[in-house]
Amino acid sequence: MGTFKSFVIKEFWHIIRDRKTLLVLLGMPVVQIILFGFALTNEVKNTEIYIANMAGDELSASLIAQIDASKYFQVAGTITQTKLADDLLKTGRARLVLVIPAGFGQQLRHQKEVSLQLLTDGTNPNLASTINSYLGIIVRDFRSRAMGELQLPMTLNVEPRMLYNPQLKGEYTFVPGVIAMVLMIICVMMTSVSIVKEKELGNMELLLVSPTRPHTIILAKAIPYFILSLVLVSIILLMSRFLLGIPIRGNLFLLYGVAALFIITALSLGMVISTITNSQQVAMLISLMGMMLPTIMFGGFMFPIENMPLPMQVISNIIPAKWFYYAINDIMIKGQGFAAVYKEVAIMAGFTLLFLAISYKKFNMRLG
Amino acid sequence: MISAQHISKSYGKKGEIKALQDVSFEVAPGTLFGLIGPDGAGKTTLFRILTTLLLPDAGEARVLGYDVKTQLPEIRSRVGYMPGRFSLYQDLSVEENLSFYATLFNTTIEKNYHLIKPIYQQIEPFKTRRAGALSGGMKQKLALCCALIHKPGVLFLDEPTTGVDVVSRKEFWDMLADLKKEGITILVSTPYMDEAALCDHIALLHEGKILSIAPPHQIAHSIKTVVWEVKVKKIYTAIQLLDGFAGVSSVYPFGESLHITLDDDRKDAGFVEAWLTRAGLTEVSIQAIEPGIEDAFLMMMTDTHKKSQS
Numbered sequence: 001m002g003t004f005k006s007f008v009i010k011e012f013w014h015i016i017r018d019r020k021t022l023l024v025l026l027g028m029p030v031v032q033i034i035l036f037g038f039a040l041t042n043e044v045k046n047t048e049i050y051i052a053n054m055a056g057d058e059l060s061a062s063l064i065a066q067i068d069a070s071k072y073f074q075v076a077g078t079i080t081q082t083k084l085a086d087d088l089l090k091t092g093r094a095r096l097v098l099v100i101p102a103g104f105g106q107q108l109r110h111q112k113e114v115s116l117q118l119l120t121d122g123t124n125p126n127l128a129s130t131i132n133s134y135l136g137i138i139v140r141d142f143r144s145r146a147m148g149e150l151q152l153p154m155t156l157n158v159e160p161r162m163l164y165n166p167q168l169k170g171e172y173t174f175v176p177g178v179i180a181m182v183l184m185i186i187c188v189m190m191t192s193v194s195i196v197k198e199k200e201l202g203n204m205e206l207l208l209v210s211p212t213r214p215h216t217i218i219l220a221k222a223i224p225y226f227i228l229s230l231v232l233v234s235i236i237l238l239m240s241r242f243l244l245g246i247p248i249r250g251n252l253f254l255l256y257g258v259a260a261l262f263i264i265t266a267l268s269l270g271m272v273i274s275t276i277t278n279s280q281q282v283a284m285l286i287s288l289m290g291m292m293l294p295t296i297m298f299g300g301f302m303f304p305i306e307n308m309p310l311p312m313q314v315i316s317n318i319i320p321a322k323w324f325y326y327a328i329n330d331i332m333i334k335g336q337g338f339a340a341v342y343k344e345v346a347i348m349a350g351f352t353l354l355f356l357a358i359s360y361k362k363f364n365m366r367l368g
Numbered sequence: 369m370i371s372a373q374h375i376s377k378s379y380g381k382k383g384e385i386k387a388l389q390d391v392s393f394e395v396a397p398g399t400l401f402g403l404i405g406p407d408g409a410g411k412t413t414l415f416r417i418l419t420t421l422l423l424p425d426a427g428e429a430r431v432l433g434y435d436v437k438t439q440l441p442e443i444r445s446r447v448g449y450m451p452g453r454f455s456l457y458q459d460l461s462v463e464e465n466l467s468f469y470a471t472l473f474n475t476t477i478e479k480n481y482h483l484i485k486p487i488y489q490q491i492e493p494f495k496t497r498r499a500g501a502l503s504g505g506m507k508q509k510l511a512l513c514c515a516l517i518h519k520p521g522v523l524f525l526d527e528p529t530t531g532v533d534v535v536s537r538k539e540f541w542d543m544l545a546d547l548k549k550e551g552i553t554i555l556v557s558t559p560y561m562d563e564a565a566l567c568d569h570i571a572l573l574h575e576g577k578i579l580s581i582a583p584p585h586q587i588a589h590s591i592k593t594v595v596w597e598v599k600v601k602k603i604y605t606a607i608q609l610l611d612g613f614a615g616v617s618s619v620y621p622f623g624e625s626l627h628i629t630l631d632d633d634r635k636d637a638g639f640v641e642a643w644l645t646r647a648g649l650t651e652v653s654i655q656a657i658e659p660g661i662e663d664a665f666l667m668m669m670t671d672t673h674k675k676s677q678s
Contacts, residue, residue: 006471010460017459202455206514209419210472211445365440367421 003212007220014194015224025190029182029232033239036174047131048076050094052085055104063100063142072134085119095121096131108146175240176328177301179233179259180321183266184295186229189287191270195221196283205367214363218274222267229263230256249335258331258345262324265348268355269320275362295321323347369522369553370395370418375427377413383425387413389576391427395555395569400548402567402584403557404665410576411557412452415526418555419449432521445473448520450511452527452557458500462491462510465499466517473518483550484513487543505536512543516552523547525556529563541566561662572665579668584661591659591667596637598626599653600644609647615639620666627663 015022051064068075076094079085088094099117101107107114118135120128195218198204207217233256240246248255269291277283296302298316305316316322327344330336338345371394379385388410395401403411416422418431420440428435434442456465466488470477481488491509494502499510508528515523525544529537541563544554556567564570565584572579572587580587600606606626610619618629630637637654644652659667 003471003474006468010457010464010468013460013464014457201458202451202453203457205416205421205451206449206455206469207472208421209444209447209449210469211441211474212472366423367416 059105187266195274250331405573448515
């Protein structure tokens with residue numbers, strides 16, 4: 001026990017004294033959360049919109065007021081000629097122009113069916129379609145309200161409602177994704193590199209010629225990274241709760257339990273890599289190219305797996321991060337209990353046992 | 369204490385690199401045994417086999433009576449090993465390294481402090497310094513302390529003085545002599561011939577084969593050929609003139625001079641001096657000398673080459 005304790009302490013010294021690496025490890029999730037949360041977002045917030053108001057009546061004014069009042073749009077100006085709208089779009093001063101036809105109020109009262117024209121800059125199709133649907137919601141809302149006020153016969157409306165994430169917030173999907181990615185980097189790459197480093201620098205040669213069992217050596221390596229990972233998960237959760245305002249709906253203990261399981265899965269994967277490689281560079285390459293890339297591609301948080309061709313969907317099943325992402329999504333965003341994630345938990349546990357068995361079998365009691 | 373019988377080991381896919389070929393030797397308890405040989409002679413491979421880090425392709429070896437192939441835990445907990453490369457943690461301090469290696473062997477610094485005291489006292493003023501910031505000599509002393517902290521029965525030191533200054537080298541060998549008095553059996557390897565004389569027994573290792581095993585003075589005496597020392601101003605020109613010259617069988621540069629041996633029928637080196645002077649070299653002097661270990665080693669090396677060629 002004394003040996004194990006001093007091993008763990010030694011490992012902590014290694015991590016703490018390597019200031020630069022520690023700074024990167026702690027800074028990485030912070031930077032990723034800020035990047036994904038504020039910069040790399042494709043959601044609409046206070047988008048400038050120009051209104052070409054050909055009608056100029058009471059109802060059009062109230063529609064404009066409603067658009068301006070929503071937090072997605074901000075009316076930057078009103079014009080009265082459609083020709084100007086073209087100029088605005090061409091010169092790039094406007095990316096969005098809503099054309100309200102002449103006699104808007106009149107037509108709405110009598111014909112009940114009016115077409116609004118939305119001119120968008122299609123160079124960013126994703127943004128354009130998002131804006132389109134956002135504006136559509138506002139317009140439908142306006143119409144139903146106007147109909148109620150005007151005492152017109154009710155018409156049935158199909159109104160899509162986004163479950164769990166009604167505002168289609170991008171942060172919701174990326175927070176579990178960032179957790180999965182950060183854990184893959186810390187647990188798989190750092191663990192494998194730090195074990196292989198001992199081989200490369202010759203420390204392992206000395207450690208082997210001692211009564212200490214190799215399993216003690218490797219287990220002791222995993223513990224500091226396990227704790228560091230839990231700290232990082234906490235940092236990410238705190239930032240997403242208080243900086244981005246994303247609620248954690250599910251049970252926090254269950255969330256941490258699943259995270260701890262995934263950390264162990266990733267650590268055992270790191271051990272497998274460390275037992276089959278002898279140089280830090282190879283370990284890093286395998287971790288990055290062989291583990292990080294598939295995690296990003298098939299993890300489910302960057303590209304939806306449902307949209308992939310069948311072979312890709314099959315491959316995604318062997319990516320542990322995918323199961324973690326599903327489970328944590330269920331718990332954190334949907335607020336589900338253990339019953340919803342037992343399958344994912346069982347699969348991760350299976351992966352862990354498999355990795356541990358491989359690294360146990362492959363561990364070299366000698367050199368070379 | 370240590371016994372090796374017909375140890376062979378080769379590397380490469382087809383075993384084309386023969387690191388050790390049929391190596392056999394015995395180390396008696398409480399003696400200092402030196403493995404002498406140039407880089408690539410197979411010294412490190414031999415150490416790794418004896419410390420159970422590598423499996424020999426053929427042959428048997430026992431350390432403290434335990435088989436290196438099957439009794440790993442028994443050997444690993446009872447020997448002290450200092451690899452050729454500095455293998456302590458550079459980012460841990462002197463004291464942290466030492467106490468880590470103590471707990472690795474389930475012991476403490478205090479328990480065996482008497483054993484390392486004479487060595488550790490020299491680096492104790494720097495105990496809070498990181499091992500990576502130590503000088504070469506201090507690193508070696510720390511590594512020796514770490515190898516000794518569990519009071520091993522046998523100490524394996526792989527080139528402990530390579531890359532260490534002359535003063536520290538001498539200090540290091542003084543320490544080994546003290547440890548021998550404590551009853552610890554020591555197997556040490558070195559490429560330096562002058563250190564060979566400080567061992568009880570030496571084995572000359574060359575290209576994976578043992579050329580000779582004997583106490584150092586006997587190895588030097590085993591040379592029957594007369595060795596001539598040639599002193600001359602332009603050594604390089606002299607080597608070119610003498611290499612292949614009729615009557616001269618071998619030429620080796622030896623620092624400021626040359627050591628040569630003559631063909632068996634030549635009893636006098638006068639013809640060499642005449643040849644060098646005629647070629648325009650100045651300050652030529654030749655005299656017969658007592659052969660040293662290095663002479664013996666070089667001659668045995670040449671002999672094995674001749675044998676393997678014919």
